[in-house]
Amino acid sequence: MDVLDPLVLSRIQFAANISFHILFPTITIALGWVLVFFKFRFAATGDAAWMRAYFFWVKVFALSFAMGVVSGITMSFQFGTNWPGFMNTVGNIAGPLLAYEVLTAFFLEAAFVGIMLFGYSRVPGWAHTGATVIVALGTTVSAFWIIALNSWMHTPQGFEMRDGVAHATDWAAIVFNPSMPYRLAHMLLASGLTVAFLLLGLSALRRLWGDRSDEVRRTLVTGAVLGASLIPVQIFMGDMHGLNTLEHQPAKVAAMEGNWETGPNTPLLLFALPDEAARENRLELAIPNLASIILTHHADGVVPGLNDFVAEDGTVLHPPVGKVFWSFRVMVGTGLGMLALSWATVLLLRRRGVDGLPTPVLLAAVPMALSGWVATLAGWYTTEIGRQPWLVQGVLTTEAAVGDVAGGMVAGTLIAYLAVYAALMLAYVGAVLHLARKASAQGGPSAPQGPLPLPAE
Amino acid sequence: MNMFGDPAIWLPLAFAGLMGLSILIYVVLDGFDLGVGLLFPFATEAEKDRMVGSIGPFWDANETWLVLAVGLLLVAFPQAHGAILGTLYLPVAVMLIGLILRGVAFEFRAKAPAPRKVMWNHAFFAGSFLTAFSQGVMLGLYIMGLQITAATLAFSVLTGVFLTVAYSFIAAVWLIGKAEGDLQRKAVGWARGGLWGAGLGMAAVSAASPMVSARIWDKWFNWPEVILLAPLPLGSVALVIGLWRLLGRLPAPQDRWCWLPFTGAVGLFVLAFGGLAYSFYPYVVPERLTVFEAAAAPESLFIILIGALVVLPVIIAYSVLAYTVFRGKATDLRYD
Ligand code: HDD
Ligand code: HEM
Ligand code: HEM
Numbered sequence: 001m002d003v004l005d006p007l008v009l010s011r012i013q014f015a016a017n018i019s020f021h022i023l024f025p026t027i028t029i030a031l032g033w034v035l036v037f038f039k040f041r042f043a044a045t046g047d048a049a050w051m052r053a054y055f056f057w058v059k060v061f062a063l064s065f066a067m068g069v070v071s072g073i074t075m076s077f078q079f080g081t082n083w084p085g086f087m088n089t090v091g092n093i094a095g096p097l098l099a100y101e102v103l104t105a106f107f108l109e110a111a112f113v114g115i116m117l118f119g120y121s122r123v124p125g126w127a128h129t130g131a132t133v134i135v136a137l138g139t140t141v142s143a144f145w146i147i148a149l150n151s152w153m154h155t156p157q158g159f160e161m162r163d164g165v166a167h168a169t170d171w172a173a174i175v176f177n178p179s180m181p182y183r184l185a186h187m188l189l190a191s192g193l194t195v196a197f198l199l200l201g202l203s204a205l206r207r208l209w210g211d212r213s214d215e216v217r218r219t220l221v222t223g224a225v226l227g228a229s230l231i232p233v234q235i236f237m238g239d240m241h242g243l244n245t246l247e248h249q250p251a252k253v254a255a256m257e258g259n260w261e262t263g264p265n266t267p268l269l270l271f272a273l274p275d276e277a278a279r280e281n282r283l284e285l286a287i288p289n290l291a292s293i294i295l296t297h298h299a300d301g302v303v304p305g306l307n308d309f310v311a312e313d314g315t316v317l318h319p320p321v322g323k324v325f326w327s328f329r330v331m332v333g334t335g336l337g338m339l340a341l342s343w344a345t346v347l348l349l350r351r352r353g354v355d356g357l358p359t360p361v362l363l364a365a366v367p368m369a370l371s372g373w374v375a376t377l378a379g380w381y382t383t384e385i386g387r388q389p390w391l392v393q394g395v396l397t398t399e400a401a402v403g404d405v406a407g408g409m410v411a412g413t414l415i416a417y418l419a420v421y422a423a424l425m426l427a428y429v430g431a432v433l434h435l436a437r438k439a440s441a442q443g444g445p446s447a448p449q450g451p452l453p454l455p456a457e
Numbered sequence: 458m459n460m461f462g463d464p465a466i467w468l469p470l471a472f473a474g475l476m477g478l479s480i481l482i483y484v485v486l487d488g489f490d491l492g493v494g495l496l497f498p499f500a501t502e503a504e505k506d507r508m509v510g511s512i513g514p515f516w517d518a519n520e521t522w523l524v525l526a527v528g529l530l531l532v533a534f535p536q537a538h539g540a541i542l543g544t545l546y547l548p549v550a551v552m553l554i555g556l557i558l559r560g561v562a563f564e565f566r567a568k569a570p571a572p573r574k575v576m577w578n579h580a581f582f583a584g585s586f587l588t589a590f591s592q593g594v595m596l597g598l599y600i601m602g603l604q605i606t607a608a609t610l611a612f613s614v615l616t617g618v619f620l621t622v623a624y625s626f627i628a629a630v631w632l633i634g635k636a637e638g639d640l641q642r643k644a645v646g647w648a649r650g651g652l653w654g655a656g657l658g659m660a661a662v663s664a665a666s667p668m669v670s671a672r673i674w675d676k677w678f679n680w681p682e683v684i685l686l687a688p689l690p691l692g693s694v695a696l697v698i699g700l701w702r703l704l705g706r707l708p709a710p711q712d713r714w715c716w717l718p719f720t721g722a723v724g725l726f727v728l729a730f731g732g733l734a735y736s737f738y739p740y741v742v743p744e745r746l747t748v749f750e751a752a753a754a755p756e757s758l759f760i761i762l763i764g765a766l767v768v769l770p771v772i773i774a775y776s777v778l779a780y781t782v783f784r785g786k787a788t789d790l791r792y793d
């Protein structure tokens with residue numbers, strides 16, 4: 001393989017850019033709603049701690065939002081610079097969906113985020129809350145459109161091919177394509193979970209630093225309860241999503257399960273090293289029948305195998321097995337870890353309150369602050385790598401979409417992006433920790449809690 | 458769908474118009490955001506906070522016009538999208554990195570630990586500069602028909618410098634409206650310097666474009682088109698002279714006319730843009746693809762057009778609302 005192959009480099013570049021981008025919308029989509037919740041709690045109880053929580057987390061929101069916006073702009077240019085074949089073939093479908101995202105979501109959030117962030121003392125309280133709701137709504141609508149497009153790429157319908165170009169025939173069918181409801185629900189829940197564990201983890205860290213403020217108690221409980229209530233729903237939705245994928249993209253499910261031969265009574269692999277050259281797994285650790293039970297709800301249900309997706313001439317038509325297999329396990333494993341931590345925390349909170357939380361639980365919550373990111377990325381890798389070699393399932397291969405930019409040029413820009421992203425990631429984490437430390441320095445047990453700023457009349 | 462005649466004719470025209478409009482709005486609005494970054498090295502610490510305060514609530518919405526413009530290019534002219542962005546691969550990448558730096562430096566300079574603030578100020582300037590300069594380079598290469606030779610590169614470096622100066626100019630006149638006291642006086646000085654550069658740049662681009670393209674030459678210097686075109690250069694010269702004299706009297710007592718230079722600058726941008734648009738029509742990729750050849754399928758364009766016509770007025774309405782909320786002189790940004 002040529003090191004400067006533009007296809008490989010463009011794929012790495014796209015994957016790097018979208019992976020970086022998705023980290024921040026994942027936070028802002030749900031954090032917007034959490035901020036609305038803080039404001040409503042304040043309005044209902046008059047408890048100033050809720051407002052302090054708002055003022056701290058709105059800064060995290062502002063940082064994440066800026067990171068999401070700048071990396072998103074990179075995304076919209078990528079299609080033209082690296083994947084011209086994508087727009088040339090399915091532009092008639094992808095175009096309107098992207099345009100609707102810009103028109104209905106991006107402008108909305110961009111215009112109101114200014115009022116939300118800096119307008120607290122310039123507009124009446126209700127208008128500020130209104131702006132916050134609109135921004136939260138904008139991020140959610142944004143997710144709706146982009147997930148509609150992405151899902152269409154997995155389960156395309158509502159179009160016909162004329163001279164090698166896709167033409168829309170039924171917009172409702174395109175937007176509400178078979179995998180879209182599952183993917184959207186799963187993604188929105190993922191966002192909720194990411195924020196839940198971020199709240200929990202960062203609050204736990206502040207407790208460990210000795211911060212005994214009411215604000216941190218509130219956010220810790222909010223994070224734990226939100227996480228504990230969403231994670232069972234997410235696991236259920238994930239199962240539904242998998243069943244949907246089984247129907248539409250069986251090769252992906254076969255790779256997720258690491259199952260080579262189609263057949264009944266398929267075991268669930270807990271561990272294995274899929275070997276694509278030998279077309280078998282090494283070091284299998286499995287639970288008998290469980291994959292059949294999960295996927296068909298019968299112990300003797302038939303589960304598709306990878307060997308069904310090899311053409312007569314030996315061409316492999318299924319995705320790379322190892323990456324999909326392991327990404328899937330990372331996601332599910334993280335999900336189970338979330339279940340354990342959030343339920344344990346909620347049970348302990350009920351029994352002993354915030355002050356009774358044992359230090360090991362707090363210590364465990366700190367690294368889990370990033371668990372949402374891990375699971376989300378792992379999930380997207382499962383989904384996207386599992387679609388290969390297709391870019392649009394059954395319509396366009398990834399290879400056919402790449403542009404003929406010189407490999408050296410792609411390599412150069414790739415290195416530049418990676419360097420910028422690495423630096424920004426450090427700066428982002430550093431800034432969030434710095435904000436937390438600063439807030440905690442003021443929020444110690446005996447620290448004076450100054451008067452609250454008032455919204456404009 | 459056929460009520461206005463052949464949709465294969467008027468739909469591409471409508472989209473070329475929409476795209477042109479969003480590029481123009483972008484250049485004016487993000488022009489002064491970027492220009493504020495470009496003027497950073499000339500300002501004191503306190504002035505920097507004020508300058509950022511003057512654009513803080515708006516820059517994100519302003520930048521969204523770029524997303525809309527490239528979105529419309531991608532959506533309405535998919536063929537051209539690949540051809541243009543493929544050729545401009547490198548300047549586009551530089552611009553994106555510039556936009557990234559500029560956008561995050563805003564947030565970080567206010568939230569990172571104090572010693573890092575200086576570093577983020579540099580990043581803010583560097584990001585604004587990379588963005589402005591690479592956009593100018595793209596403009597130059599586009600005028601030169603997307604051919605890459607030593608001569609076209611030299612020309613595009615020139616347009617790069619020119620656009621950078623033009624952005625600093627529009628930022629200076631924006632600050633005349635938004636600032637008070639010393640900063641306002643400084644801004645008047647910046648604007649007088651910038652006006653020179655902007656005027657020279659417009660003259661240089663106007664002189665070079667017809668030299669490169671015989672088609673543009675014909676369009677400009679043929680009778681009777683030359684009459685139609687005459688208001689553009691004449692209007693620009695009149696505006697430059699008017700602005701120069703106006704700037705000589707500012708700041709005026711009671712802060713009179715403080716928004717007049719900005720209005721004049723917008724006029725100048727509109728005229729320059731009008732000239733470019735006139736020259737390139739009907740091409741979307743100069744000399745290669747017309748808007749009609751490059752357009753996407755009518756049924757897809759139609760569904761976007763409906764959305765655009767419904768949503769654009771609403772967007773404009775709430776953009777005006779945002780500017781109204783933050784009207785008046787700039788203050789330092791606060792979350793509470
Ligand atoms: C907090 C994040 C998170 C958590 C805890 C989980 N997932 Fe997930 N998963 C995602 C975040 C995510 C995601 C990032 O949102 C993906 C990528 C694309 C999508 O639709 O959702 C995804 C994709 C995805 C897919 C691929 C669907 C396809 O490509 O067609 C399946 C089958 C599951 N998930 C199943 C599960 C199961 C059974 C889980 C049980 C623990 C689970 N997910 C937990
Ligand atoms: C946000 C979460 C997403 C992540 C983390 C993600 C990740 C990835 C990864 C890792 C690949 C590479 C697969 C491979 O080459 O083996 C890929 C491919 C691709 N995805 Fe996604 N994706 C996401 C969402 C989207 C969306 C929303 C779209 C379109 C609207 C999209 C369009 C594509 C395209 C065009 C490719 C082909 C380029 C390539 O193979 O690298 N992706 N994605
Ligand atoms: C290839 C795919 C994608 C493209 C081209 C893209 C493009 C963009 C652009 C241009 C912005 C900036 C908007 C602005 O100026 O305000 C943005 C922000 C955003 N994107 Fe993406 N995006 C993609 C994938 C995704 C995915 C997969 C999601 C979530 C599921 C998502 C959700 C958001 C959200 C919520 C924002 C708002 C800004 C923020 O909260 O950070 N995007 N995106």
